[in-house]
Amino acid sequence: MKVLFAVPRSYNPKQMYREYPLGVGFLGTILKRNGDAVRIFDQNAEGLSDASLLREVAEFEPDVVGFSIITPNYPVAQQQIREIRRRYPQTRIIAGGIHATLFPEDVIADGADLVVLGEGEAIIEQVVACLQSGANPGTLPGVVFRDDTGAVTRTAGWSQISALDGLPIVDRSLYNLPRYTHHSMLASRGCPHHCAFCCNYTGTVRNDGVAIRWHEKVLDEMQHLRDSFGAREIFFADDIFLLRKQDIRRFCEAGAARNLGLRWIGQMRADRVDNAIAAALAQAGCQRIYFGVESGSEKILRDARKGMTKAQIQKGIAAALEAGLRVKTGWIYGLPGSLGDQYESIEFMLQLRPHEISIHQLIPFPGTIYYTQPEHFGIHIANRKSFESFCYGGLDGNIRFDYLSHTQLVDLLEATGQALEAAGYVNSDDAEPESEYIYTTPLSRNSMNVFRSSATVLSA
Numbered sequence: 001m002k003v004l005f006a007v008p009r010s011y012n013p014k015q016m017y018r019e020y021p022l023g024v025g026f027l028g029t030i031l032k033r034n035g036d037a038v039r040i041f042d043q044n045a046e047g048l049s050d051a052s053l054l055r056e057v058a059e060f061e062p063d064v065v066g067f068s069i070i071t072p073n074y075p076v077a078q079q080q081i082r083e084i085r086r087r088y089p090q091t092r093i094i095a096g097g098i099h100a101t102l103f104p105e106d107v108i109a110d111g112a113d114l115v116v117l118g119e120g121e122a123i124i125e126q127v128v129a130c131l132q133s134g135a136n137p138g139t140l141p142g143v144v145f146r147d148d149t150g151a152v153t154r155t156a157g158w159s160q161i162s163a164l165d166g167l168p169i170v171d172r173s174l175y176n177l178p179r180y181t182h183h184s185m186l187a188s189r190g191c192p193h194h195c196a197f198c199c200n201y202t203g204t205v206r207n208d209g210v211a212i213r214w215h216e217k218v219l220d221e222m223q224h225l226r227d228s229f230g231a232r233e234i235f236f237a238d239d240i241f242l243l244r245k246q247d248i249r250r251f252c253e254a255g256a257a258r259n260l261g262l263r264w265i266g267q268m269r270a271d272r273v274d275n276a277i278a279a280a281l282a283q284a285g286c287q288r289i290y291f292g293v294e295s296g297s298e299k300i301l302r303d304a305r306k307g308m309t310k311a312q313i314q315k316g317i318a319a320a321l322e323a324g325l326r327v328k329t330g331w332i333y334g335l336p337g338s339l340g341d342q343y344e345s346i347e348f349m350l351q352l353r354p355h356e357i358s359i360h361q362l363i364p365f366p367g368t369i370y371y372t373q374p375e376h377f378g379i380h381i382a383n384r385k386s387f388e389s390f391c392y393g394g395l396d397g398n399i400r401f402d403y404l405s406h407t408q409l410v411d412l413l414e415a416t417g418q419a420l421e422a423a424g425y426v427n428s429d430d431a432e433p434e435s436e437y438i439y440t441t442p443l444s445r446n447s448m449n450v451f452r453s454s455a456t457v458l459s460a
């Protein structure tokens with residue numbers, strides 16, 4: 001079978017990014033090993049034009065097109081699914097990803113034949129085999145499909161979270177590598193925490209566990225990326241890098257011993273970092289850590305179920321800074337709380353003084369309690385299926401907060417920018433490669449320069 005995986009571009013052009021999509025990489029690797037011809041089309045990396053995907057379909061003539069859908073790209077995916085269905089009625093369309101998992105019936109209504117709920121590795125071969133033979137996929141766990149009568153059927157269960165050490169290493173030749181500035185990989189999957197604003201599969205959506213790879217396997221893959229692809233910098237796309245202190249420690253010790261000469265970046269929780277771990281991270285080649293701080297208000301942190309106090313956050317960040325790591329922090333304005341609570345973040349930023357400060361606006365994403373019970377938090381979503389509004393900031397349209405108006409949000413962002421600039425921070429729009437302290441807000445022209453190397457801004 002010829003299978004084309006499509007990752008539609010972000011609906012909001014400010015959110016275009018260049019990070020190769022690992023999810024469809026795993027699935028493509030499994031199918032390729034099985035003898036299928038596989039391509040991955042990552043529109044975020046290939047450019048804005050929607051015609052480019054249609055050109056790829058016309059040229060490759062796939063039997064199956066598999067869409068990878070998260071809420072930020074759903075409005076684009078929806079149009080593309082409809083268009084491919086219209087132009088190529090014989091082509092089978094499947095879909096997966098967090099948005100398709102949460103709204104499978106909608107994606108079927110858009111024109112997909114089948115949606116895989118959750119992780120796809122365990123059943124992707126069977127799905128493709130069913131599409132090839134015309135067999136009924138009704139025996140597969142966790143799929144939603146349109147049957148011969150036209151009725152939509154959902155089978156019970158979900159595929160289990162993959163035992164990561166049993167999965168193949170993602171075949172990087174599936175990606176158009178010159179489009180990307182660095183490599184990425186996973187050391188773990190899932191997160192057991194339940195932050196109210198986050199819709200990670202295993203913590204907030206399914207509540208069923210985390211998978212952590214054996215550290216030597218992680219190092220083997222890093223070495224493979226270095227030796228086969230000349231990797232110098234690796235981004236770990238884990239929800240939380242390795243999650244547990246003992247695993248981080250083991251990885252760092254073995255990493256330092258191997259001395260791979262690679263720089264890497266991980267997303268971590270500040271309560272997992274102490275002085276010893278920070279020193280070990282630096283020793284093992286960690287260059288940058290991304291911590292979600294979210295707010296400077298103890299009350300907001302508690303209400304948002306962050307599971308960390310300001311003191312814990314401060315301790316972790318201080319340890320990372322002391323070890324010489326570059327520290328990037330993420331903040332969310334608009335988490336439920338008073339206007340005064342929102343302003344507390346500014347002082348905490350100045351107190352922590354991380355290298356990078358990335359401020360976002362709360363989007364009540366599907367998969368979170370802010371989406372399912374918005375009124376409970378003073379959040380109003382006029383039309384819950386108007387997903388375009390979930391791809392942009394702004395509070396005067398489909399999404400409104402009782403406790404923060406659009407004007408108040410803009411004032412808060414401007415006040416933050418002024419305070420940070422007075423303290424020596426540079427707006428990311430004006431940052432030079434050598435700028436030490438940088439901040440980004442939704443008011444910045446480019447709000448997606450999340451991972452920034454010393455030489456390049458890694459975004460479109």
Ligand code: B12
Binds near residue numbers: 199365
């Ligand atoms: C790394 C990452 C990024 C990277 C790169 C993304 C990339 N290239 O994939 C960067 C930093 C650029 C990024 C940016 C953003 N991200 Co992000 N990101 C992630 C993160 C942490 C990991 C993604 C990943 O690689 N997962 C591992 C792979 C193996 O899992 P997977 O992609 O889900 O794929 C599996 C299944 O979903 C399924 N599957 C997926 N596709 C398909 C297709 C088919 C056909 C089938 C059958 C199955 C299938 O099978 C796969 C294998 O098991 C996820 C959280 C998460 N754990 O997924 C958030 C996440 C996807 N991001 C999220 C968000 C909100 C954003 C931003 C908007 C953040 C912001 N405020 O700026 C931006 C914009 C993104 C955009 N497209 O517009 C949310 C999405 C929420 C939602 N409801 O859609 C998530 C879920 C985080 C969260 N917990 O809330 N992100």
Ligand code: SF4
Binds near residue numbers: 192193239292
């Ligand atoms: S925000 Fe981070 S710590 Fe919280 S649930 Fe999501 S991945 Fe886990």
